[in-house]
Amino acid sequence: MQYPVNEIFETLQGEGFYTGVPAVFLRLQGCPVGCAWCDTKHTWHCDPELKVDAEQVIGVSGDKGHWSQWPLSALVAHLTSGQYTARQLVITGGEPCLYDLTPLTEAMSEAGWQCQIETSGCFQVRCDANTWVTVSPKEGMKGGLAIQPQALTRANEIKYPVATEQHIDNLKALLATLPDGATPVVALQPISQRPRATKLCIEQCIANNWRLSAQVHKYLQID
Template sequence: MNYPVNEIFETIQGEGCMTGVPSIFIRLQGCPVGCSWCDTKHTWTVEDQHKVDASQVIDVSNESNNWAELSSEKIIEIVKQYQAKHIVITGGEPCLYDLTELTTQLDGIGCSTQIETSGTFEIKTYDKTYVTVSPKVGMKGGYQVLTSALNRADEIKHPIATEQHIDDLKALLLQRNSDKVMTVCLQPISQKKRATELAIETCIANNWRLSVQVHKYLSID
């Protein structure tokens, strides 16, 4: 299977429960969700005129809407060139695509895998993949967060700036009908002071975890 890849690079995971883990990020192109605060809007569209050679998306901080069509086998070949053994598949919205083949092959070479998704599309992945759902409610694209995604999540990483965002999250959690152990992380949008204070207060009150986007404070990709 082929995937539209915006960039592949090695860094430290800066968000959620995996913060601090050396990771290879595979960023896929394409996302119709339309989050107003998205910091990767360049990944939203997959347009033929922006299709490039694989060499232009490897080990770069792309920040453009260029993408390369890479097979699972080619991605595996690239991943083997790095030291990290934890793979984060993000976007864009990675669950626009069936990730089962890719994540299965990555497991086969001894890598752990994680996907970061809005939860608005069916999650198709290897059963050992760690799933981070960052639920997006009321976004421009009009997509609903799927109960199946909430049930599959190992971690909910919820961006917040207001009390309404917390109310939205609590409503989503009531939809879950799974006994699977899951961690809830609150992530202040854009590290704004009030959002951070609200996240800290809410995490303490609910025994949730704070996610602070460490990579942005450290000025790394």
């Protein structure tokens, strides 16, 4: 098993349920979803001309679209080598669920790490049972992909980007499709930190007993 890695870096989780927790971020390359507001568009394509050696994606900004192919064994060995103090692995992208994450999450869980996947929900989620799955549903995007029921059902957390009332209506429609007994954490995330969107999210969080995901890392100006 091999994974196309855009970057590996350690910081604080700035969004959702684990906000403020130290984490190692593993950003995988490749995403066909096509979100207009995406701030990591450089991760959309695995351009052969931008393939680099493994050490060139460690602790550096991946904003140029560079990526490296990592075998599972090498990736686990690097993450568990002792150079990171965090024990939270956030697997993001790009779209990480393009790939089977079961071998990686099983290995990291056995090593004593908590894994978290951040996904659009447009692909089946393949991971071990202990992994925290954050689905940030991306509907009506350029890629024309639909939200997968399996991804929603597997979600521990639904983190929904919001700009308008229509987004709230769309979220409620998605939540209505969940099976009885499903109780994921619901967090609203204002798109681009817009004041109007933030106000709407705060109002809806209070009205529905949801959480606010304020992208704290952007306010703190950290990676």
